[in-house]
Amino acid sequence: MATFIIANGAAAMGGPVTIFFTFWGLNVLRKPNGPAVAKGFLDKMFGMMMPKGARRLRLSKLNMGGVGTMLMKHVMRSKNVMDLPTLIKAAQDAGVRLIACAMSMDVMGIAKEELIDGVEVAGVANYLGTAETSSVNLFI
Amino acid sequence: MATFIIANGAAAMGGPVTIFFTFWGLNVLRKPNGPAVAKGFLDKMFGMMMPKGARRLRLSKLNMGGVGTMLMKHVMRSKNVMDLPTLIKAAQDAGVRLIACAMSMDVMGIAKEELIDGVEVAGVANYLGTAETSSVNLFI
Amino acid sequence: MATFIIANGAAAMGGPVTIFFTFWGLNVLRKPNGPAVAKGFLDKMFGMMMPKGARRLRLSKLNMGGVGTMLMKHVMRSKNVMDLPTLIKAAQDAGVRLIACAMSMDVMGIAKEELIDGVEVAGVANYLGTAETSSVNLFI
Numbered sequence: 001m002a003t004f005i006i007a008n009g010a011a012a013m014g015g016p017v018t019i020f021f022t023f024w025g026l027n028v029l030r031k032p033n034g035p036a037v038a039k040g041f042l043d044k045m046f047g048m049m050m051p052k053g054a055r056r057l058r059l060s061k062l063n064m065g066g067v068g069t070m071l072m073k074h075v076m077r078s079k080n081v082m083d084l085p086t087l088i089k090a091a092q093d094a095g096v097r098l099i100a101c102a103m104s105m106d107v108m109g110i111a112k113e114e115l116i117d118g119v120e121v122a123g124v125a126n127y128l129g130t131a132e133t134s135s136v137n138l139f140i
Numbered sequence: 141m142a143t144f145i146i147a148n149g150a151a152a153m154g155g156p157v158t159i160f161f162t163f164w165g166l167n168v169l170r171k172p173n174g175p176a177v178a179k180g181f182l183d184k185m186f187g188m189m190m191p192k193g194a195r196r197l198r199l200s201k202l203n204m205g206g207v208g209t210m211l212m213k214h215v216m217r218s219k220n221v222m223d224l225p226t227l228i229k230a231a232q233d234a235g236v237r238l239i240a241c242a243m244s245m246d247v248m249g250i251a252k253e254e255l256i257d258g259v260e261v262a263g264v265a266n267y268l269g270t271a272e273t274s275s276v277n278l279f280i
Numbered sequence: 281m282a283t284f285i286i287a288n289g290a291a292a293m294g295g296p297v298t299i300f301f302t303f304w305g306l307n308v309l310r311k312p313n314g315p316a317v318a319k320g321f322l323d324k325m326f327g328m329m330m331p332k333g334a335r336r337l338r339l340s341k342l343n344m345g346g347v348g349t350m351l352m353k354h355v356m357r358s359k360n361v362m363d364l365p366t367l368i369k370a371a372q373d374a375g376v377r378l379i380a381c382a383m384s385m386d387v388m389g390i391a392k393e394e395l396i397d398g399v400e401v402a403g404v405a406n407y408l409g410t411a412e413t414s415s416v417n418l419f420i
Contacts (some may be wrong), residue, residue: 002162002163002279005243005264006264006267006268009263009264009265009267009268010268012265013265013268013269022282023282043355072247075183075247075248075249076247079246079247081243081246081247103285103361106359106361107352107355107356107359107361108355109355123289124285124286124289125289125292125293127286127289128286128289128290128293128416129293131415131416132415132416135271135272136268136271136272136277137277137416137417137418138277138278138279138418139279139282139418139419139420140279142302142303142419145383145404146404146407146408149403149404149405149407149408150408152405153405153408153409212387215323215387215388215389216387219386219387221383221386221387275411275412276408276411276412276417277417278417278418278419279419280419
């Protein structure tokens with residue numbers, strides 16, 4: 001959430017914004033009901049163990065078997081703070097580029113079709129090139 | 141602790157330093173015995189679940205029911221490393237600006253009076269404005 | 281791993297790269313079978329509790345008693361992704377400077393001889409000096 005709040009803030013202030021997603025971060029970009037993709041056994045296991053999409057992620061360090069996340073979502077709704085899926089949609093509408101790390105996708109056995117629409121795929125060199133010319137650059 | 145050690149180091153080297161606190165980071169700034177503030181039920185629950193102030197935070201990933209944190213504190217004291225409350229005090233004395241994220245305070249139901257003295261409140265635009273003109277900028 | 285993948289990528293793109301290791305990060309640099317060093321009781325306890333070197337670190341947030349880490353290592357090997365010890369070796373060969381935080385070593389009771397060869401020891405001022413003049417600077 002911090003990533004998207006900062007990204008959307010920066011986009012609103014007029015700058016070009018890029019988010020580069022690696023390893024567990026890719027789960028944010030998975031479609032909740034993605035297409036069936038032919039996978040090896042290990043890739044399948046990985047896919048099953050990990051949360052599918054922004055709605056399934058733990059929101060709180062005080063998770064307590066789901067209660068913390070539910071509580072946090074309730075509080076955010078009642079205070080008119082966008083939830084994660086809405087933040088992602090707002091980011092895409094504001095022109096924030098979402099880039100999935102190619103090597104992470106390979107290791108975790110995630111195919112491009114399993115990610116939400118509009119996500120690009122690129123490598124670490126692409127990230128470094130963008131980071132070098134940007135004024136604010138965070139690892140979150 | 142890493143945040144304040146780096147901030148105090150940078151202040152000692154003569155630069156202006158700002159720390160922006162979001163979500164769980166706000167707990168560092170809570171007064172151990174803050175004033176009673178009228179709150180709704182959920183805000184109260186949140187407040188009770190979270191540690192109040194720097195003295196109550198876990199210090200170690202090897203927490204083991206408090207033993208890790210106690211051990212770490214003992215070792216640091218015996219080696220003359222400042223503990224977190226002392227680091228915060230030193231930071232304030234050195235002119236480091238401590239800014240609490242307004243949206244995080246709203247979501248977590250924390251009022252300004254519950255935070256230690258000298259803390260400012262501002263939004264993400266304020267953070268981004270500061271980050272853009274600073275030479276070192278970390279998400280910790 | 282993210283640290284070394286980014287560092288090695290940056291080194292391949294021709295820039296000077298420095299990694300500064302603090303607290304738990306130091307465990308990455310410990311020799312698996314380091315020399316016996318005379319230590320006080322607390323330093324010994326700390327040393328025993330912490331993983332010794334890159335091969336012993338948890339690789340996954342889905343650790344599940346070691347299964348997650350084993351699975352991840354297997355997947356990475358089968359997909360020709362370098363493991364952590366290989367990434368460290370590659371970084372050193374590419375001229376990436378590895379710097380251990382002097383204060384962290386002191387607090388955790390780690391001596392220079394316990395770290396892998398080629399590691400430098402320095403303080404936070406050294407880190408800040410390097411960070412200020414670098415174009416990309418991350419806290420990982």
